[in-house]
Amino acid sequence: MDRRIFLKLLASSVITTPILTACGGGSNRGPASSGGDDVVPGTQTTPGAFVHGVASGDPLSDRVILWAHLSPEESDLSEAVVRCQLSDDPSFSNLLIDELLATGPERDFTVKYDAAGLLADKHYWYRFIAGETVSTVGRTRTLPAAGESADRLRFAVCSCSSYPHGYFSVYRMMANRSDLDFIMHLGDYIYEYEQDGYGDHADRLLDPAHEIIVLDDYRRRYALYRKDPDLQAAHAIHPFINVWDDHESADNSWKDGASNHNDGEGEWPARKAQAIQAYFEWIPIRPPTLDQTSIYRSFEYGDLASFMMLDTRLEGREEQLAIPIDPSRAQPRDLLGQTQKDWFKNKLATAQGQWKFVGQQVMFAQLQILELERLLPAEFPTSQFSPLIAINMDQWDGYAVEREEILNFIEDEAIDNVVVLTGDIHTSWANEVYKSSTLISNLTTEPLAAEFVTPSITSPGFPDGAAELAAALLPVVNPHMKYIELKTKGFILMDVTAERTQAEYYYAEDISTADMIGVESDTVKTVAVYDGSSRMTLDTPISTPRS
Known part of the structure; x- marks a missing residue:
């Protein structure tokens, strides 16, 4: 299929055009209520026609994506109509x-x-209606104007978040x-895995x-x-900013394939x-257009971020290397x-916010285990890269150049306050980012960025014993790593x-049990x-919630 035709079909299938404008512009484990002055989004039972709840995402200063799924009573229904309502108060009086x-x-x-047409830096409430059924109420928020x-x-x-590995306590x-x-x-x-294939x-x-x-x-897995x-509950109370990693398609994916896409599974x-x-x-993400086909995008939070x-x-990813010492x-x-990289550099250089946050999938800082300078191939440029053996070629270590x-x-343009935010590896890390991660550079140069790697919702980390040992040993050859925790969700x-x-x-x-849903350590x-x-400072005072 022609690429532009495919994109047009994709865009039309994921954004909904209004067909009529009606007016201008206990355990507490249910999603949200359907209305009333005392509505607390994320706390009540979901109506039957909207069993998948509601969600919002990609907030800007004047707009936000609102999302719902209708479960029609008739399995062969070819079309349905849903009403979307948004108000600046939870009772929907306005x-x-x-x-x-x-x-x-x-x-x-x-x-x-x-x-669209919303005010900046403001909470709004929204809901969906099908026939006489009203969805749960969601709350969302716009960003301050750039x-x-x-x-x-x-x-x-x-x-x-691997579904078979446990309950989604972290979302709660x-x-x-x-x-x-x-x-x-x-x-x-x-x-994407099958039952018992991973957890x-x-x-x-x-x-x-x-x-x-x-x-x-x-579709069934998302449902x-x-x-x-x-x-x-998390979707009902907060807007999301999402990017995909590999498992939304297949394990260790790249642009032309995936390690978990095998013979007999069709064309990639x-x-x-x-x-x-x-x-x-x-996902409550703004859909692609004919001019922008990817999920890389930017947001501005006032003058702060x-x-x-x-x-x-x-x-744009090329296939991962098989071994760390491959001269490639x-x-x-x-x-x-190249296109995304040019866009990224331009955004870094022109960012209006004091802090420049980079949300992405795989660890940016070096993660290495052993100095083997004398054993590396002669063609490996040890003068340009730290002579250490990297652990994971799926990370930026596999794309070191x-x-x-x-x-x-970042260094040449004197861009400061760069903070990289990372997922993927199911464990907690706080890394100072250098062009070389050798001990000498950590003592004599300033890091160019900071990286915080989030633990997983449920997906497994290291087992007991191994987690503690690895967390103690890794900083010895990775002194830029200031905090490592390898097992807790x-x-x-x-x-x-x-x-x-x-x-924090x-x-x-x-x-492992529904009895502990939402309970924090x-x-x-x-x-x-x-x-x-x-430079990172550890064990700073816990911040108080914003009033």
Whole structure:
């Protein structure tokens, strides 16, 4: 199929055009209520026609994406109409938007509406209506206008939710924090594996039970996840900013394939296109256009923060190297692709925000285990790269020349306050970022950026014993790594002021039982970087919630 025709079909299948404008512009484990002055989004039972809850995402200063899924009573229904309402009060006494939206099987009965004409830095409430059924109520928030004064920003960072590995306690923990501006999800929102292919919690069965490969499979897997009340609660109370990682398509994916795409599973371009279509249907992300086909995009939070969201998976990545000492590692290899890399550099150089946040999928800092300078091939340029053996070629370590190019650009352009936010590896890290991670450079040079890596929602880390040992040994050859925790599930709360950016690592007490849903561990780790320097300070005071 012609690329532009495919994109036009994709865009039309994931954004809903209004067909009528009605007016201008206990355990508490249910998603939200359907109305009333005492509505608390994320706390009540979901009506039957909207069993997958509601969601919002991609907030800007004047608009936000609103999302719902309709479960029609008739399985062969070809079209349905859903009303979308938005108000500036939770009782909906002052409707600002009241739109009739058409949906159908071509978009899996999802509805997605780009609610424009909103005021900056303001909470809004929204709901959907089908016939006499009213959805749960969602709450969302717009961002401060670019360049306008903003004193403080608080947002959560999370990734990696494997359904069979346990309950989504971490989503509930984020839902319980009412003062977050948004949740940043860095990918692996779903996993493609078959039942017992990756985790086997007896009470968390997959649908479908086989590995998901075609469009209907991906849709069913998203539908399963979105029935989870704790994930629904997080979506109902906070807007999301999402990017995909590999498991939204297949494990260790790159632009032309994936390690988990095997013979007998069809052509990769078809699987990739269907995975992307389901993602745009089910995730509250602004849809692609004919001019911009990717998920890399930017956000501005007043004058305080600029956000650059990258795609290190499907946009431009070349296939991963098989071994760390492959001489090809010293050659230019694409992780971002030239177009995205040019866009990224331009955004870094022109960012209006005091802090420059880079939301992306795989670890940016070097993760290495052993100095083997004398054993490396003669053609390996040890003068340019640290003579250490990297652990994971799926990370930026496998694309070292491109990382060096980005860091050279940051240094040459004197760009400060760069903070990289990372998911993917199910564990907690706080890294100072250097062009070389040798001990000498850490003692004599300033880091060029800071990196905070979020633990997973449920996906497994290291087992007991091995986690503690590895966390103790890795900093010996990776002295730029200032905090490592390798087994506990949780998220990072980023608290940002003009003075500093602080990462607070919050952990779930237990994800193995529903009795512990939303219960936090007493263990909290804080790491801060201060304006003008990426040197990390550990164990700073926990920030108080914003009033």
